[in-house]
Amino acid sequence: MDRSFARDQISRRLVLIGAAGVATGFVTIRKVAAQAVHPGAHVEWLNKLVGGKKATPGKVKLHIPEIAENGNTVPMTVSVDNPMTAAAYVKAIHVVTDNNPQPQVASFYLSPANGKAEIQTRIRLAETMHVIAYAELSDGSVWSDQAEAKVTIGGCGG
Amino acid sequence: MAIARVRLPPNIKKGDVVEVKTLVTHPMESGQRKDANGQIIPRKILNKFVCAYNGREVFRAELWPAISANPFITFFLVAGDSGSLKFTWTDDDGSTIEHSEEIHVA
Numbered sequence: 001m002d003r004s005f006a007r008d009q010i011s012r013r014l015v016l017i018g019a020a021g022v023a024t025g026f027v028t029i030r031k032v033a034a035q036a037v038h039p040g041a042h043v044e045w046l047n048k049l050v051g052g053k054k055a056t057p058g059k060v061k062l063h064i065p066e067i068a069e070n071g072n073t074v075p076m077t078v079s080v081d082n083p084m085t086a087a088a089y090v091k092a093i094h095v096v097t098d099n100n101p102q103p104q105v106a107s108f109y110l111s112p113a114n115g116k117a118e119i120q121t122r123i124r125l126a127e128t129m130h131v132i133a134y135a136e137l138s139d140g141s142v143w144s145d146q147a148e149a150k151v152t153i154g155g156c157g158g
Numbered sequence: 159m160a161i162a163r164v165r166l167p168p169n170i171k172k173g174d175v176v177e178v179k180t181l182v183t184h185p186m187e188s189g190q191r192k193d194a195n196g197q198i199i200p201r202k203i204l205n206k207f208v209c210a211y212n213g214r215e216v217f218r219a220e221l222w223p224a225i226s227a228n229p230f231i232t233f234f235l236v237a238g239d240s241g242s243l244k245f246t247w248t249d250d251d252g253s254t255i256e257h258s259e260e261i262h263v264a
Contacts, residue, residue: 073226097224101190104222108233113216115175115236122226124188 042096042103046134049094049107055134055144062095062133062145064123071125071151080117080135080143084110090117092136099129125151160184162245162257171264174237178209178217181230182247182255188223204229204255206248211261212241237263 046055061079068074080090089112095105108119117135125131132146165179182204189201201223209217217233229247240263247255 100224102223105224106222107220109218110233111216113211113214113236114234116234118234119219120230120232122230124224124226126190 037099037101038103039098042098042132045096045103046094046132049092050134050136050142053140053142055142057144059143060093060133060135060145062131062147064131064147064149066148067150067152068125069152071127071153073122074125074149074151075120076123076131077118077120078108078133078135078145079119082117082135082137084112084115084117086112087138089114089138090135091138093117093119094134094136095123095131096134097123097125097129097131100124100126105131125149127151160247160255162247162255164243164245164257164259166243166259166261169264170237170262172237172239174263175234176237177232178235178243179230179232180207180209180245181228182257183228184247184249184255186223186225186227186229190223202250204247204249206246207231208246208248209233209235210244210246211235212239213244237261239263 059081063077064074078093078095080093082090084090090110092110093108096103097105105123106121110117128150130146130148133144135143160183162182167176170176184204186204187199187202189198191199193199203221203223205221207219207221208215216235219231221229241261243259243261245257
């Protein structure tokens, strides 16, 4: 097969893939736009959960892929670098987003019985946004981390 | 009928901190989607998840529509005595999905 034939093949295939990508992207974006996002709703929710305490960045590690191909199922891990003993442990991990129709994602309640403060799940992101995790410790302090996920094809909203 | 699956690591010894992987089939209808003729499909999700180890609650989660369909949740657990882990997912409609998994601790 001489080189020109291969080049045609490749360019034709690229055109097809590109067209398919655009088509699916367009359809999903139109469907998700319906629900308005209330900016700052996530901050209000977090304040309610932790009684208005200020969160200090640190101890918490929130991991989500930088680019999420499919907003319907984005893997997320939250771990807290903190002992899990009766004297000092992570009581709760709260996760919110700043650009989904609803800010809440989940709240996880832990105790020394867990031995390690790390959870993993899969979440929906309607479009590019920040995901924020708060961790409440048994001494009452609150720590946080946040990460941005760029979403190419939106999930059907939170 | 919903299917629940739990994965525990093999040969667990007392005191090990083991990762508990859980999966349950559920559409997690977020209330954001529309059906063929543009009507919003009402929200219907699993909003609570609890794990009890030999009868004592060791993990609880409150879930919201942002959790993906067929929720996959993992957490960690200190291995104590052999026995059973009971998992309960609660649906918006009040019904529950229950699953129990034996834990063998050497």
